[in-house]
């Protein structure tokens with residue numbers, strides 16, 4: 305059975321704004337032109353390989369380090385004068401990939417931030433947005449993304465399958481984000497290869513780091529397992545790694561940290577057992 309798409313009020317309101325903004329961009333750059341730009345972009349980097357490296361315990365868990373200016377739950381997080389410089393610090397600290405929020409209204413992100421980061425670092429980049437239309441997937445590729453976010457709660461099964469197929473067709477991977485056992489089952493049913501469990505409930509914004517451990521047993525061994533959100537310190541990363549996470553997505557703790565490069569090195573070190 306295909307559950308109805310997002311019912312959470314926060315998620316619904318974010319998506320409504322995302323669609324309005326996307327329609328404005330479509331008026332400037334129609335789908336056909338965006339498809340052409342995507343086809344002309346340099347080939348995507350292999351984000352799957354970069355993240356599966358987190359299974360090598362000697363290297364420590366993979367860190368997906370996020371460029372996040374603000375959020376619906378916390379408001380303004382950090383005055384990021386140069387997303388490119390922050391990303392360079394992340395890469396120097398050993399991040400496996402970088403996530404750049406491009407949603408404007410609630411996260412203060414933009415494709416300009418994404419472009420600045422893309423121009424500066426050569427590791428896989430996640431275009432972190434609320435994907436609800438194929439246009440955004442072509443757009444991500446046109447801007448040099450290697451990875452897009454597909455939130456299961458925001459998509460019906462047909463969209464999930466089609467958007468994952470398009471992502472792969474364009475040479476990218478998708479981080480398929482879940483929050484419940486049923487959503488994991490839906491992700492697995494479409495053969496998602498990278499599955500995230502977000503410990504932040506996007507309907508209530510409640511964060512419970514114990515939630516990853518509750519769901520981890522439902523993640524098949526053949527997918528790259530990503531624990532998302534809630535990291536405050538290195539011990540949180542160590543906990544996710546001990547529960548089988550191959551990679552951990554960290555936003556707030558890194559953008560608020562005075563030394564993000566060192567923080568990532570510490571996170572990776574803490575996850576080695």
Ligand SMILES: O=C(O)c1ccccc1NCC(=O)[C@H](O)[C@H](O)COP(=O)(O)O
Nearest residue numbers: 375376377506532533534535554555556
């Ligand atoms: O961060 C939020 O408040 C938020 C609200 C509604 C939808 C999504 C939201 N965040 C997206 C994320 O999942 C996080 O940016 C990411 O996992 C990093 O989380 P954190 O390390 O807790 O900043």
